[in-house]
Amino acid sequence: MIFLVIGTFIRDEIISISGESVQSLGGLCHTISPLMAFTTKEDIIIPVCNAGSDLREEIEEFLKLSPNICPDGIRYLNQPNNKVSLRYTSQSERIEKSLYPLPPLEYDAVEPFLNADVLIMNMISGWDINLTDFKKIRAKFKNKIFLDFHSLALGRKNDGSRYYKTCAEQRKWFNQSDYIQMNENEFLTAGGKLNAPEKFIRDNINKNDIILTVTLGEKGSLTIIRNDQYFQTFWIDSDYNIKVIDPTGCGDVFIGAFALKYMYTFNIESAAAYANRIAALAGSAKGLARPLYLQKYI
Numbered sequence: 001m002i003f004l005v006i007g008t009f010i011r012d013e014i015i016s017i018s019g020e021s022v023q024s025l026g027g028l029c030h031t032i033s034p035l036m037a038f039t040t041k042e043d044i045i046i047p048v049c050n051a052g053s054d055l056r057e058e059i060e061e062f063l064k065l066s067p068n069i070c071p072d073g074i075r076y077l078n079q080p081n082n083k084v085s086l087r088y089t090s091q092s093e094r095i096e097k098s099l100y101p102l103p104p105l106e107y108d109a110v111e112p113f114l115n116a117d118v119l120i121m122n123m124i125s126g127w128d129i130n131l132t133d134f135k136k137i138r139a140k141f142k143n144k145i146f147l148d149f150h151s152l153a154l155g156r157k158n159d160g161s162r163y164y165k166t167c168a169e170q171r172k173w174f175n176q177s178d179y180i181q182m183n184e185n186e187f188l189t190a191g192g193k194l195n196a197p198e199k200f201i202r203d204n205i206n207k208n209d210i211i212l213t214v215t216l217g218e219k220g221s222l223t224i225i226r227n228d229q230y231f232q233t234f235w236i237d238s239d240y241n242i243k244v245i246d247p248t249g250c251g252d253v254f255i256g257a258f259a260l261k262y263m264y265t266f267n268i269e270s271a272a273a274y275a276n277r278i279a280a281l282a283g284s285a286k287g288l289a290r291p292l293y294l295q296k297y298i
Contacts, residue, residue, distance in 0.1 A: 001263060002044045003035055004073075004116035005256070007148075008082055008102060008124040009051050009059055014248050014287060015087040022246075024287030025055075025062055026084065027124045030249030031148075031256040034278050036066035037291035037298075038260060046113050048073030049128070050102045052081025065291050073113055077102065082125055086248055092217045096154075096162040101125060107133040111140065119145045120259050121177070122252060126151030131169055138176040144263070147177035148255045153186035164189045171204050179211045179262075181255050187214045197224045198231045211268060213258065215251050215279070218244070223272045236272045244283035253289070254279040 010027030028047055035045045045068045051059060053076045063069045080100040087095045104127050119141055121134070129137075138145065152173060155165035167173065170190055174180055182190065192200040194214065201212060201224060208229070214222045218238050225232040244250070258275035262268065281297055282289035 001039075001042070001118070002046065002116040003039070003259070003263075004110075004113050004119045005031055005035070005045065005047045005122070006049060006105065006110065006119070006129060007031060007047075007122035007252075008049055008128050009055060010124065011055055011081055011083045012248060012287070013083070013085045014246060015085070016246070017088050017090065022287045024248075025058055026249055026288060027082070027252065028122065029059075029062055029288050030252035030282065031120060031122050032063075032069075033282070033289060033291055034253055034257040034294060035260055036068060037294040038257075039066075039068050041068070043068050044070055046070045046073050046116065048105065048110050048113055050075050050077055050105055050109075052076070052100065052102065053078050055081035062288075062290070073109070075105075075109060091244075092247060097160040098125065098156060098162055099160045101127065101156075105129045105133070107136045110137055114141050116141075117143055118259055118263050119143065120148075120255060121145060122148040122255060123150040123152045124148075124252070126154055126156070131172055134173070134176055144178045144259075145176065146179040146255055146259045147173065147181065148251065149173065149180060149182045149186055149190070150251070153182070153189045166190065174205045174210075175207060178207075178209070179213070179259070180205075181213045181215065181251070181258070183215045183251050184217070194222065197222065197233065198226075201226055201231075213254075213272060215254055217247060217250075221254070221272055221276055223268060225268055234269055234272070236269075236276045239277050239280045242277070242280040242284050244280055246286050247283050249288065250279040250283045253282040
């Protein structure tokens with residue numbers, strides 16, 4: 001199976017509530033890590049993105065941790081890589097600042113890899129790719145598209161500070177996708193209500209077959225399935241046996257783990273439970289949970 005993964009590699013500075021600072025690779029690395037850890041030897045993982053030349057050595061060292069990686073889709077640009085500062089004010093809330101934004105990926109950079117079996121589109125920066133090119137991808141790509149809405153729900157001030165903001169074109173993004181993932185704040189910003197997720201789907205998504213997951217941190221996750229006009233909704237509790245000490249990237253891990261399990265089993269509830277556990281496990285490490293860490297503690 002070929003997993004095509006689009007997004008942005010990030011250099012994270014994570015500042016805990018206590019003031020401790022950790023530097024770590026982040027962004028797309030979080031999504032790829034569970035794929036690197038748990039795909040079979042026959043699978044191929046293709047990250048496609050723009051990256052800054054200053055982070056090239058670290059990215060290449062990370063990708064060498066798995067023989068499944070095909071790095072041909074990474075374009076290194078002669079400019080600094082996107083850096084994000086995350087200052088936590090609580091276990092789940094943080095002040096975010098994004099510096100050195102990279103240009104959006106263009107369709108021509110993705111087109112050679114559209115023979116993949118699944119596409120994971122993680123809008124890590126929010127400008128990883130523009131809507132026009134995403135529509136071109138949808139028109140050409142006939143298999144499942146998993147969208148992490150992520151920073152499409154964020155605006156950016158001139159100093160790099162991020163803030164929650166409704167995405168004016170959110171319905172167009174939703175309707176290009178087969179699976180949509182949002183965290184609680186993103187879902188509420190988009191106009192959703194946790195006690196009426198079916199209404200949110202009716203109001204925003206024209207597709208008859210859609211899966212929507214809202215990740216809820218320590219409260220677990222909520223997944224809604226729409227088949228034709230019928231809805232099925234289920235909650236997955238957090239794995240309370242795992243102590244999360246750094247929630248950075250847990251949502252990015254979640255979509256990678258969910259897509260992996262779903263494509264192997266086509267069981268949505270099983271995929272959500274698996275993704276919950278892997279995301280919590282990733283949060284038990286400071287910074288990026290590398291594939292060997294996930295394998296060791298699964």
